[in-house]
Amino acid sequence: MKAIRCKSFGPPDSLVFEELPSPAPKSDEVVVSVKAASVNFPDVLIIENKYQVKPPLPFSPGSELAGVVKHAGPDVTSVKPGDRVMAITGYGAFAEEVVVEAKRILPIPQGMDFSTASAFGLTYATSDHALRDRGELKAGETLLVLGASGGVGLAAIEIGKIVGATIIACASSAEKLAICREHGADEGVNYAAEDLRERIKALTGGKGPDVIYDAVGGSYTEPALRSIAWRGRLLVVGFAAGEIPKIPLNLTLLKGCSIVGVYWGDFSRREPARFAESMRQLSAWYAAGRLKPHVSAVFPLARAADALKLMAARKVTGKVVLTM
Numbered sequence: 001m002k003a004i005r006c007k008s009f010g011p012p013d014s015l016v017f018e019e020l021p022s023p024a025p026k027s028d029e030v031v032v033s034v035k036a037a038s039v040n041f042p043d044v045l046i047i048e049n050k051y052q053v054k055p056p057l058p059f060s061p062g063s064e065l066a067g068v069v070k071h072a073g074p075d076v077t078s079v080k081p082g083d084r085v086m087a088i089t090g091y092g093a094f095a096e097e098v099v100v101e102a103k104r105i106l107p108i109p110q111g112m113d114f115s116t117a118s119a120f121g122l123t124y125a126t127s128d129h130a131l132r133d134r135g136e137l138k139a140g141e142t143l144l145v146l147g148a149s150g151g152v153g154l155a156a157i158e159i160g161k162i163v164g165a166t167i168i169a170c171a172s173s174a175e176k177l178a179i180c181r182e183h184g185a186d187e188g189v190n191y192a193a194e195d196l197r198e199r200i201k202a203l204t205g206g207k208g209p210d211v212i213y214d215a216v217g218g219s220y221t222e223p224a225l226r227s228i229a230w231r232g233r234l235l236v237v238g239f240a241a242g243e244i245p246k247i248p249l250n251l252t253l254l255k256g257c258s259i260v261g262v263y264w265g266d267f268s269r270r271e272p273a274r275f276a277e278s279m280r281q282l283s284a285w286y287a288a289g290r291l292k293p294h295v296s297a298v299f300p301l302a303r304a305a306d307a308l309k310l311m312a313a314r315k316v317t318g319k320v321v322l323t324m
Contacts, residue, residue, distance in 0.1 A: 003095035004304045007058040009049040012308035015061075017301075023099045024071070030079060030102050031071040035114035037093040038064045038295075039304075039320040040122055040151065041215075041240050044312045046091055053265070055091050061304075062093030062322075066108060066117035076102040084108045086117040088125070090265065094304050096324050103272070109283040119293045119319035123151035124282045125275070126264040127159050127213070130235045133267075133274070134260045135211045139164025144200065144209035146224060147216040147240055148185065149176035151294075151319045156213045157183045158291050165211070168203055170196070170220070172314070179317050183292065191220060200227040213237060221245040225257070232257040240314065294318025 005016045025031050043061045045051035066086040069079050079085060079102065086108050087093075087100045108117045131137045143160040147153045148169035160167050161184040169180035170189045177188035189199045200208065208229035214221055218241025225234050225247065232255060252259060268275040285291045296317045299307045307320045 001096040002301065003060050004062070004301065005058050005060055006047045009047065009057075011048065012044075012305035012312070015047065015305050015308075017304075020095070022097050025073040025076075025099055027073040027075040028102055029073045029099050030069055030076055030085075030105055032065065032067040032085060032087065032098050032100055032105075033070045034065045034067040034093065034096055034098055034324050036066050036118035036324070037062045037301075037322045038119040038122070038151075039307045039311050039316075039322065040064060041238060041311060043091075044308055047308070053090055060092045060094045060098075061308075062095070063090055064088050064118055064122045065093040065098060066114045067098075067324075069105075070097065073102070078102055079105055084114075084117075086121055088121045088268070094301065094322060096301070106279060109286050112286065115295055115298065115321045115323065116293050118321055119151065119295050120282075120286070121279070122264075123155040123293075123319065124159070124291060125268070125278055126237065126262070127152050127155035128278045128282055129264050129267055129275075130213060130237055130262040131156060131159050131163065131211070133278075134262050135213070135233045135235050137163050137165055137211050141210035142166045142168065142204055142207075142229070143211045143213060144168045144170065144224060144227075145180075145185075145213045146170045146191075146220050147214075148180045148188075149317045150215065150240065151316075152215050152237060153213070154180065154183045154294055154318055155291075157185050160184075162285060162290055168200070168209060170224075176317055179294065183294065196220060197223045197227050200224070204229070208232060211235065216241045217245050218243040219245070222247060222251075225251055225255075225259075228255050228257050230256050234259045235262050236260065237262045295321050297321070298323055
């Protein structure tokens with residue numbers, strides 16, 4: 001089987017496309033014949049050794065896949081060969097066949113194709129954990145989404161609308177904001193062309209947003225935090241801008257607000273029952289037509305480097321998918 005391999009840390013062009021032996025499962029594992037794998041921003045970081053998860057070299061990047069069960073270990077009773085499944089793997093998904101722990105295998109919701117399934121779990125599960133669990137977003141509140149046109153951003157918009165919040169989407173172009181509105185955003189801020197604080201103030205009547213979903217970091221976090229409502233919650237989701245911001249802690253005192261960390265990976269491992277309930281709810285919302293994953297580009301597996309470069313350049317709306 002063929003796979004994308006990271007043999008030394010570096011940019012996407014340093015990845016190798018090579019032939020490997022087909023894997024065999026341990027007693028509690030499953031081999032999945034991968035049909036599609038989505039590209040997420042942590043995939044860009046992990047190949048450069050800039051992510052909190054640091055797999056030993058060599059490894060295949062790729063944190064999310066969808067496909068068909070090929071083999072199941074003797075102790076596996078939850079799935080069988082031929083089942084359509086998806087999985088969030090952390091790394092390893094950019095390959096034609098992948099070994100996955102059976103407990104990390106999820107059924108593909110009814111009516112969902114492989115490309116959509118590969119682009120569903122990580123973004124929606126992250127945003128659901130962030131908004132409903134860590135942020136305790138409530139109906140009638142205002143949610144500000146930084147980096148709103150990306151995968152987790154669009155997921156946050158859709159989940160926020162289901163909760164009953166007013167959504168302010170922030171992105172770097174009018175084209176990206178148009179996609180945000182298609183997914184339910186009520187207002188938009190082009191932070192490449194507008195003063196972020198002044199625009200937030202105007203859109204909220206000076207009150208500020210109750211919850212800020214921040215997957216961007218960099219120079220946008222502090223002005224957004226300075227605009228937050230009394231008792232607001234800033235959700236630290238990621239740092240797509242590349243810079244981890246340094247926050248003056250007196251801002252939390254002045255606003256009576258909270259800065260809340262969102263680490264979905266450890267949440268899913270430490271609290272599997274709550275994660276399972278989140279996935280059940282997300283699948284039900286998808287089946288009801290309330291969640292609409294946005295796949296903006298599809299590449300063959302051999303062009304994984306091109307997909308990663310597109311992600312690194314922040315030119316992606318929604319998700320990019322690799323097909324096998």
